[in-house]
Amino acid sequence: xxHSARNPSKLLPFVLTVILYYHNDVxxxxxxxxxxPPPKAGTVILGTSDYSNILFGKVQRAASLxxxxxxxxxxxxxxxxxxxxxxxIGGAKDSEGSLNKVLxxxxxxxxxxxxxxxxxxxxxxxxxxxxxQAEMKEKLVFLDAASETSSTDGNxxxxxxxxxxxxxxKGGSSQAAVKSPPIxxxxxxxxxxxxxxxxxxxxxxxxxxxxACLQTLSEHAPSTPATILVLERGTTLAVTSGWKSALPQDMxxxxxxxxxxRSYSEGGGGDEQESDGTGMFPAEDAAEVMGQVALRTDRxxxxxxxxxxxxxxxxxxxxxxxxxxTNAGDGSGTLE
Numbered sequence: 001x002x003h004s005a006r007n008p009s010k011l012l013p014f015v016l017t018v019i020l021y022y023h024n025d026v027x028x029x030x031x032x033x034x035x036x037p038p039p040k041a042g043t044v045i046l047g048t049s050d051y052s053n054i055l056f057g058k059v060q061r062a063a064s065l066x067x068x069x070x071x072x073x074x075x076x077x078x079x080x081x082x083x084x085x086x087x088x089i090g091g092a093k094d095s096e097g098s099l100n101k102v103l104x105x106x107x108x109x110x111x112x113x114x115x116x117x118x119x120x121x122x123x124x125x126x127x128x129x130x131x132x133q134a135e136m137k138e139k140l141v142f143l144d145a146a147s148e149t150s151s152t153d154g155n156x157x158x159x160x161x162x163x164x165x166x167x168x169x170k171g172g173s174s175q176a177a178v179k180s181p182p183i184x185x186x187x188x189x190x191x192x193x194x195x196x197x198x199x200x201x202x203x204x205x206x207x208x209x210x211x212a213c214l215q216t217l218s219e220h221a222p223s224t225p226a227t228i229l230v231l232e233r234g235t236t237l238a239v240t241s242g243w244k245s246a247l248p249q250d251m252x253x254x255x256x257x258x259x260x261x262r263s264y265s266e267g268g269g270g271d272e273q274e275s276d277g278t279g280m281f282p283a284e285d286a287a288e289v290m291g292q293v294a295l296r297t298d299r300x301x302x303x304x305x306x307x308x309x310x311x312x313x314x315x316x317x318x319x320x321x322x323x324x325x326t327n328a329g330d331g332s333g334t335l336e
Contacts, residue, residue, distance in 0.1 A: 009336075031101060040071035041199055041299070042139040046120075046189055047079050048094040049147035050239045053102035053205060055287035057110060060103070061249045064171035064224050068251070069295065075133050076117045107245045109314065124192050136196040140294055143201065144284075145183045145209035145239055177282055182208040184204060184214045194221045200299040201226040209310055223311040225301055230264060232318030235279035242283050261289070262299060262320060267314050289317060 013101040043059050045052050056074050063070035078094040096117045118133045127134055185203070192203065201221060205213050205228050217226050231237070246254050303310050 001059065001119045003272060030135060037315070042070045042072045043142065043294075044077060044136055044139050044193070044198070046077045046186060047144055047147075048207040049075060049144050050102070051147050051283040052076070052142070052238055052288055054106065054145050054284050055142060055246060055290060056099060056112065056116075057103050057107040058253075058287050058291045059294075060110060060112075060246070061107065061326065062251075062295060073113060075114060075115070077120050077123050077189065078117055079120045079186065094232075095300045108247055117131070120186075120189065123219075124188060127196070132197075132334050134195050136198045138197065139193075140299070141193045141201045142290065142294075143185055143203045145185055145203055145205040145213050145232055147183070147204075147283075148181065149159075149235060155176050182212055184212050184275055185208070187216055187220060190216055192223050198224065198324060200224070200294070202290055202294055203228045204231075204290060206231045206236070210314075217312055222307075223303065225299060225310045226229045226312040227293060227297070228312050228314045229286065229293070229317045230314060231281055232260075232279065232316060235281045235318060237283045237286060238280035239283045243282075253292050253312075255288055256282050256287050257285065259285055259289055260316070260318045260320045262316040262318075263312040264316050275291045279319065286317065 043054050043063075043201045045059070053076075056076055059070065062068045063073055076094075076099055078096065080094075083094075095299075096112060099112050101118065103112060118131070122131050123134045125131065125134065140222060183206070190201070201217070202225055203213055203226065207230065210230055212230070213228060215222075240256055243256065301310065301313075
């Protein structure tokens with residue numbers, strides 16, 4: 001299959017454009033197979049990075065559709081600039097305004113609403129009746145350990161200014177190698193979510209952040225189910241300039257291009273493929289895949305019977321290129 005050119009306005013059925021390269025890993029495929037629909041759950045998204053804001057918009061759309069297992073609009077937790085997981089490079093303070101600008105410009109004049117945001121300090125306070133949003137029991141928690149730049153408002157002009165002054169390579173066209181820095185998880189927030197019995201933790205990570213993510217989960221959330229999508233080596237997140245969510249929205253989702261999901265190999269080897277360090281992966285596609293994983297996969301897998309702990313499901317996510325299709329052979333399938 002030839003590499004498909006990106007068209008931000010084109011709606012691509014999810015089941016046809018997400019390719020699983022599992023290399024005959026039956027356990028990995030079975031882990032993504034949904035036997036019974038998960039129960040309805042609320043969602044909590046930490047931070048207002050580009051990825052987090054787009055994820056908010058996609059989850060908000062999904063929650064409004066009949067038949068989804070989300071029972072309310074998402075909640076965005078606004079972190080202060082000195083938060084442990086604040087964006088380290090050119091980071092802007094989390095704000096309701098930056099979230100609403102992305103929703104308004106990219107999701108058809110949407111807004112987060114008065115109950116759509118909560119300051120991190122209020123979330124970490126002891127539970128009380130006057131801050132009901134802070135309750136996270138049986139909710140899905142989304143964390144970002146991959147974003148390296150500040151959030152934008154979804155305006156093509158400001159996207160262009162960011163591209164000029166932040167000097168990010170676009171679509172792998174630049175020859176300057178990109179080395180992703182480690183982005184730590186917000187440990188106090190993770191502890192709070194676990195103590196309040198959240199249902200599942202979903203993390204988008206890069207290679208540099210993954211060891212710290214696993215350590216945080218092992219130390220502070222050993223019994224909480226978790227899924228980690230790890231960007232392909234040498235790739236970073238980037239927002240497609242001018243991207244807007246297609247209307248009308250449906251359960252199939254939308255992608256700007258084919259996406260590869262593969263089982264993660266810790267030590268590298270044959271399953272691991274490293275790019276030249278200039279690759280970019282669309283933040284809107286990362287958000288789409290993460291949302292679909294939360295909607296379609298088992299949120300409460302069976303823990304280790306001896307230790308009663310959970311082993312995080314780790315999956316590689318990246319772009320699909322012609323050589324990837326050529327070598328897939330019988331190791332390809334579709335996520336349904």
